[in-house]
Amino acid sequence: MKVEPLLSDVPERLLTERLILRCARPGDGPALQASVDASLEGLRPWMPWAQAAQSPEESEAIVRRMAGQFALRQDLPFSMFERCAGDAEGLHVGGTGLHRIDWGVPRFEIGYWVRTGFEGQGLVTEAVRALSRLAFDRLRAARVEIRMDTNNAASRRVAERAGFTFEGILRRDTLTPDGQLRDTCIYSRVRGVEEPVS
Template sequence: MSQPDPVLIQVPERIVTERLVIAMPRVGLGQALNAAICESLEELKPWMPWAQSAPSVEESETVVRHQVARFLLRTDLVYQFYEKTPAGEAGRLLGGSGLHRMDWQVRRFEIGYWIRSSAQGRGYVGETVRALAGMAFSELRARRVEIRSDVLNARSRAVAERCGFELEGILRRDALTPTGEPRDTCVYARITA
């Protein structure tokens, strides 16, 4: 049976939760994204290869525009999440998440996430992960949603566990840290029944 071109798959561009607006990237977001990354560089540096040095605003805008293109092509579904204003609009940019490393035929997705330092510890990442996983299962007909985390990244692992993802295993020496050291990767997953 032929699979439809992923470009034709309807993917929500905006998800609203109790406290957040989770939205696809938009042109012009570079300055806000840059501020969030630069504020959080030291916390992100051990885990994120893209956070090894402070980007310029122009570099951040370039990243955003590539994210928009990949979202439209359905090759990487990046979202940013924002504090929800009393009017229900997107306020301050808190961080990024999304559905990555997708296999549309299998309907497998991987959720990744990061949050700016000043917004940590308030449950925003968990709220985002639950919303994206729910959308993946209900609207994108996911069979499997994963979270992969460095074995030493306790905060990331705690998010996966709080959101009901089960540790399936640890891939030994599966990846490299941003500095090139071998690392082990925890694979968490939720699947459909």
């Protein structure tokens, strides 16, 4: 059955054990800017958009663009916040989302980054599990994939821990942020197949 993306019911807020995942909205710029600023060194090798500090105007424009794309179902980015008492939002601790969407399949790619100081606690794995449930249970995904630089060991572990299967390597498929040729790993989960979790 063909899916009309604009009619697709996508929750704007997801709760996990320790996180609130929420679509961006106007006014989120300062929280994003502070989080990226605190994380630039860790993000720079992997994320082309995180090469230099953002101005307040750039950050606000980014969150407004995210909100617009979310509303149009062109992209489904979520900001990650600490989940505090009463389900209040704490610190902005990163970004994730369902990207490069093909609603016809439907197929999604999960992306992620975490704020410096919040790595190694399983937060991103928790977010990836929640987005996988959203994709398969509510958005009827046939396939969800995660791609990363072959050298990005932490990102590969996240995919493996979240139950994604390694499918292979696309050789010299893109460039690193500093312009070197890069090999890309592809991990996936597909509907109806239980993947072994490592």
